[in-house]
Amino acid sequence: MVERKKIELPADVKKVESVGEEAEFPFDISPMYEGERIRKNEMYVELGGTEQPGFELVLALPEEEVEDMKVTIVGPDLGEMEEGKAYPYAMIYYVAGSQVETDLEPVIERRNHDFQNYLEGYMHLNQRYDIWIRLGKGAIKKGLKSLVQIAKATMMLFKNELPFIEKIETLYITEATMVEKLLNEVAMPIYDERDARVEALHDEDVDEFYSCTLCQSFAPTNVCVVSPDRPSLCGAISWFDGRAAARVDPEGPNRAIPKGDLIDEIGGEYTGVDEFAKEESGGEYERIKLHSFFEYPHTSCGCFEVIGFYMPEVDGIGWVHRGYPEPAPNGLPFSTMAGQTGGGKQIIGFLGIGISYFRSKKFIQADGGWYR
Template identity: 40%
Template structure:
C-alpha cells in the first residue's frame, strides 16, 4: 500500500496503509461519538461567494485542551462550492469522510452521518495532531479526488455541545430529505441496481447491492446516490448492475446480481438474496446502522441499532453482533441494514417483511414511529407499532413472548420462519 504524505500538510503520515489501524484503550487520548457523545458529519453545497477555499474553522476547544481519556462532542461541517457541483453529490462526498479520516496515522474513524465515532491516539497527539488536520485532509483530498466537480472546500469543526446539537438537527433534516428521494421508487421500476464496494478495505468480500427499495447498510448511500457516484467516477466503487434474469422473485435474487457479486467478492460469495435474512442474505460489513437477527422462539425477527448499548433478545449486543457479522460474510439468520431500510417496501419481504418485527430498541422504534405506522398500515396491520416489544418489555425471547401474544402480533400466526 502506498503512503502519500506529499501534498497533505499534516504532522502525521497519511494514506490507505493506516485505514485498518485501531486505536486501543492504552493508546487512547480522547474520543467522540460511539454512543459516548454526539459526533455528526454533514456535507452541504454552498454558493461560490459564501465560502473561502481552504478555510478551516475550529469552533470550540481543540483536542490539546483535553485530558487523557476525555470525551468531546464533534460536528464536522464541510461546505462545497463549484460550478459543476450539485446537491445530489453531497452524500457521496460525505461518505468519503470515513476512509479519509482513517487514512491519518493514529486516528480511527467508524460509522457515518450522526453516528460517527472518532478515536484519537496519544501517538497522534505526540506528533502534534489538532482538529485542524481533519479539515486539511478533507480539503486536500476532496480537491484531489473530485477535481472535476468542485472549486471550493471550507471545513468547520464544532466542539461545543450547543453547536454540535444544532448541526445534528440540521443534518438529520438533510438525511431525511436524501432518504426520501427514493421513497416513491420501486425495485420493479428499474432494470439497473448499483453496487457499492467502498467497504472492501475492511470487509474484503463485502459488496452492497443498492436498489431503490434497499439503501446501503450504512444508510449513507441510496440508489440515487450510487447512480450519481457512478456518473462522477465511472471506474469507482459504485457500478451499475444489470439485474438480468430473476431467479427468485420472493427472496429477491437475480442472475446479474449474483454474477456481479461473485466477481466483486473474488469468488467468495456466489449468490445472495436482497429480500431475505433467513436464506442467503446480503453480506454485512461493520458500518451497518442496524443488525437484524432471527428470534425463532417468537417466529419473528428483531433489529438493533448501533446507538443502543444494551442486551437484546438474540443474546448479543450490537457490538458483539457487528463483530461476528461485520467481516463481509453472508450469515443466514442475520443481516446488516440501514435504519431507513426497516420501513422500505422490500425489507425482508421474502421472510414476511416488517410484520415479522417483534423487538426493537425503544429509541430506534420511536425515531421511525411514523414510518412504522405507515408501513404497518400498508401491510394490513395499522396497530403494528404498539405490538413491537422493546427493552422496557424485555430483553429475552421468553420475556417478550407473552406481550406479543397479548397484543396479537402478526408474526405469531405467520408461517414458520425457519421453514
C-alpha cells in the same frame, strides 16, 4: 427542499480559523492506514461515538460563498481536551464547483469515512449521526496539535481524489450545545429529505443498481448493493446517490450494476447482482438475495445502523440499533452481535441493514417482512 446555507456562528463564540494549504503534516497519509483500529488504551481522545453526539454533513453551495481551504474550529481543540475523554463532534463541509450539485452531497459525505482513514493515528467509523472517531496517542506524540491539521489533510484528499470539487471549506465543532442543536435543526432534516426521496421508486422501475465498496478496507469480501428498495447498510447511500456518484466517478466505489435477469422476484435475486457479488467478493459468494434474511442474505460490512437477529424460541426476527447500549432479547449487546455479523460475511441468522430499509415495501419480504 431544505435550504442549504452556511452555519451562522454567534459573534462571541470561541473559534480558531485557518486559511490555505498546510505545508506538511505530522502524520503519514496513505491508504495503507485504512482498517487501522485504535483501541481504548491506545486513544488520546474519542469524538462522537457511543458517549457523545456527533455527525458529518456536506452542503453544496454557490462558489462565491465558499472560502477555499478555510477551516474553522468551534469549541475545545485537541490541546484543550483531556486524555481518555469523549467529546461531541460535528464535521461540516461546504463544497462548490461547476459539477457539484445537491445530489452529490451524500456521496461526498460518505467519502469522508474513506479519506479520514488515510490519516495515520485517526480512526473514523460509521456515518451521518453515528460517527465514531478515535485519535491515537501516537499521533499526538508525533506532533498532531489541532483539528485544523486533520481538516486540512481531509480537504486536500477531497480535492485530489474528487477533482469536481473546486472549492471546499470546513467547520468542525466540539461544543456540545451547538453540536446537538445543529444535528437536530440542520442535519436531521437533510438526512430525512434524502431518505424520503427514494421511497416512490422501486427495484422493478430501474435497469441498474449501484455498488458501494467503501467498506472493503474493513470488510474485504463485502458486497454492498444499493437498489431503490434497499439502501446501503450504513444508510448514507440511496439509489439516487449511487447514480450521481457513478456519473461523476464511474471507476470509483459506486459503480453501476446491470440487474440482468430476474431469478427470484420475492427474494430479490438477479443474475447481474450474482455476477457482481462473485466478482467483488473474490469468489467468496455467488448468490445474493436483496430481500431475504435467511437464504443467501446480503453481506454485512460493519457500518450497518441496525442488526437483525433470529430468535428460534419464537421463530421471529429481532432488531437492535447501534445506539442501544443494553443487551437485546437474545442476551447479546449490539457490539457483540456486530462482531458476529460484520466483516463482509453472509451470516444466516444475523443481518446488518440501514434504518430506511424498514420503510421499504420489500423489507425482508422473502421471510414475511414485518409479519415475521
